[in-house]
Amino acid sequence: MKKVYAVTALLSLLGLADALYLTIEHVTGESVRCTITSGCSEVLSSPYAVVAGIPLAVIGAAAYFTVFSLATLAAFGYRIAGTLLTPLVVAMFLVSLWLLYLQAFVIREFCQYCLFSAGITVALLVVSFVGAALRGRPSR
Amino acid sequence: MKRILPFIIIIVVLAAALGSAWYLTRTIPASPTLGTQSQAPSVSSPATPAQQQGAVNPGVPGAEPAHVLGPANAPARLEEFGDFECPPCGIFHPILVQMHAEFGDQLQITFREFPLVPTHQHALAAASAAEAAGLQGKFWEMHDVLYEHQNDWKKEFDVRPVFEGYAKQLGLDVERYKRDVNSDAVAQRIFMDGKRGHSLGVHGTPTVFLNGREVPFESLPAEKLRVVIQNEIRSPSK
Numbered sequence: 001m002k003k004v005y006a007v008t009a010l011l012s013l014l015g016l017a018d019a020l021y022l023t024i025e026h027v028t029g030e031s032v033r034c035t036i037t038s039g040c041s042e043v044l045s046s047p048y049a050v051v052a053g054i055p056l057a058v059i060g061a062a063a064y065f066t067v068f069s070l071a072t073l074a075a076f077g078y079r080i081a082g083t084l085l086t087p088l089v090v091a092m093f094l095v096s097l098w099l100l101y102l103q104a105f106v107i108r109e110f111c112q113y114c115l116f117s118a119g120i121t122v123a124l125l126v127v128s129f130v131g132a133a134l135r136g137r138p139s140r
Numbered sequence: 141m142k143r144i145l146p147f148i149i150i151i152v153v154l155a156a157a158l159g160s161a162w163y164l165t166r167t168i169p170a171s172p173t174l175g176t177q178s179q180a181p182s183v184s185s186p187a188t189p190a191q192q193q194g195a196v197n198p199g200v201p202g203a204e205p206a207h208v209l210g211p212a213n214a215p216a217r218l219e220e221f222g223d224f225e226c227p228p229c230g231i232f233h234p235i236l237v238q239m240h241a242e243f244g245d246q247l248q249i250t251f252r253e254f255p256l257v258p259t260h261q262h263a264l265a266a267a268s269a270a271e272a273a274g275l276q277g278k279f280w281e282m283h284d285v286l287y288e289h290q291n292d293w294k295k296e297f298d299v300r301p302v303f304e305g306y307a308k309q310l311g312l313d314v315e316r317y318k319r320d321v322n323s324d325a326v327a328q329r330i331f332m333d334g335k336r337g338h339s340l341g342v343h344g345t346p347t348v349f350l351n352g353r354e355v356p357f358e359s360l361p362a363e364k365l366r367v368v369i370q371n372e373i374r375s376p377s378k
Contacts, residue, residue: 013153020157024164034226034256035344065157069150076146108295109259 001082004131005075008085008124012071015064015120022057022113043111048102056099060117063092067124082135089121089128096121196352202252202336203329207279209240210248216350216372218247221254221337223345224266224286225294232346233287235362239369246373251283253333254345262299264330265321269303271329272320273312281310 026044043049049056067088074082096118103110220236222229240249253271255263266286273282285306286293293302300321307317320326340349348355348365350372359368 016153016157020161024161034223034228034259034346061157065154068153072146072149076142078146 001131001134002075004127004134005071005082007127008071008131009068009075011120011124011127012064012067015117015124016061016068018113018117018120019057019061019064022117023055023061025113026055026057043103043107043109043114048099048107063088064120067092082131086128086132089124092121093125197340198352199336199339201332203332207251207274207283208248209250209280211245212248214246214248216243216247216369217250217352218355218369219250219252219349221252221333221340221342221345221347223254223256223260223263224270224283224290225260225263226256226345227290229346230287230290232348232360233284235360235365237284238362239365242366243369243373247369251279252337253330254337254342254347255330255334256345260294262294262296265299265303266293267330268321268326269306271326272317272323273307273310274329275320275325276312276316278310278312282306285310 022044026049044057051059067085070081070085070088074085099114100118103114218236218239220232222232224230236249239247253267255267257264270279270282270286273279286303289306293299296302303321304314304318308314337347340347340354346360347357348360350368355365355368359365
């Protein structure tokens with residue numbers, strides 16, 4: 001189980017780095033200029049990039065940090081943290097699905113950093129389900 | 141110790157995340173969205189970047205003759221690399237119209253094509269439409285229509301009929317426009333402008349040069365750009 005939580009913590013660190021980068025892009029406005037390689041300017045300057053005045057990237061960073069904290073605590077034997085982890089990851093996955101829908105059908109542009117974040121969330125979901133399955137297995 | 145170790149790890153990660161975010165937001169200059177209210181312009185800080193930067197890179201020539209508004213001997217010569225499908229370019233368009241009205245003959249404006257392909261699926265078609273209109277002497281008219289109606293055409297699957305509609309609306313010979321839009325002459329003009337952009341280090345739009353020096357993106361909102369141009373007119377850097 002410890003390995004599962006360690007992988008979760010590492011994945012969430014990658015997600016945290018990605019979300020922090022997007023936050024900095026949002027705050028500094030660097031994403032606003034159009035560039036050759038990125039559709040991020042369209043995505044990050046869209047109205048969907050902000051929820052109740054808070055940049056979505058900040059919310060993402062907070063979510064990844066919470067996952068990291070819970071996984072770290074769970075790895076050190078705090079069982080309640082492990083229990084909270086799965087519903088949080090499922091919620092993040094559902095939000096990622098919604099954001100993918102917005103990029104594909106509403107904004108019609110993809111931001112590679114947002115796609116990376118979605119990929120991390122999928123990986124977290126898989127690892128989380130593996131962890132849940134291991135927890136459910138009778139110990140010998 | 142084992143019980144507090146996870147909390148120490150969490151605090152260290154939090155400190156590292158906040159510290160790196162703080163450091164990076166300080167090192168990357170803030171770029172307020174064009175046209176929005178930002179800090180009041182200071183005559184000393186954002187006003188003189190064109191003068192403070194290094195030697196002018198002349199770059200390779202772009203398409204000739206260039207699309208120019210204003211006299212060649214204007215003390216402030218502004219060159220914009222733009223993409224008609226880029227939203228910030230659309231926001232910058234009325235700012236430039238405003239600057240043109242305010243500075244009159246003291247400001248020369250040149251537009252260079254820099255369609256961001258493949259990021260913007262219709263950017264090349266829009267650049268071609270503007271250049272084809274230019275062959276009939278109506279580049280700026282098409283330029284204005286494309287920016288003003290950017291949100292109308294950018295989500296279209298096929299923009300050709302839309303642009304042909306604009307050509308008709310502008311009183312162009314539509315049959316000639318249809319031939320010109322796919323012509324080598326138009327493609328060559330876009331290519332030459334792109335080549336010039338690359339030689340000047342342009343990698344995004346809008347990128348603006350004033351008397352050969354790049355104006356930082358954060359200085360493009362109207363209130364800041366006005367001060368930059370005023371300073372350039374008062375003490376031209378070139």
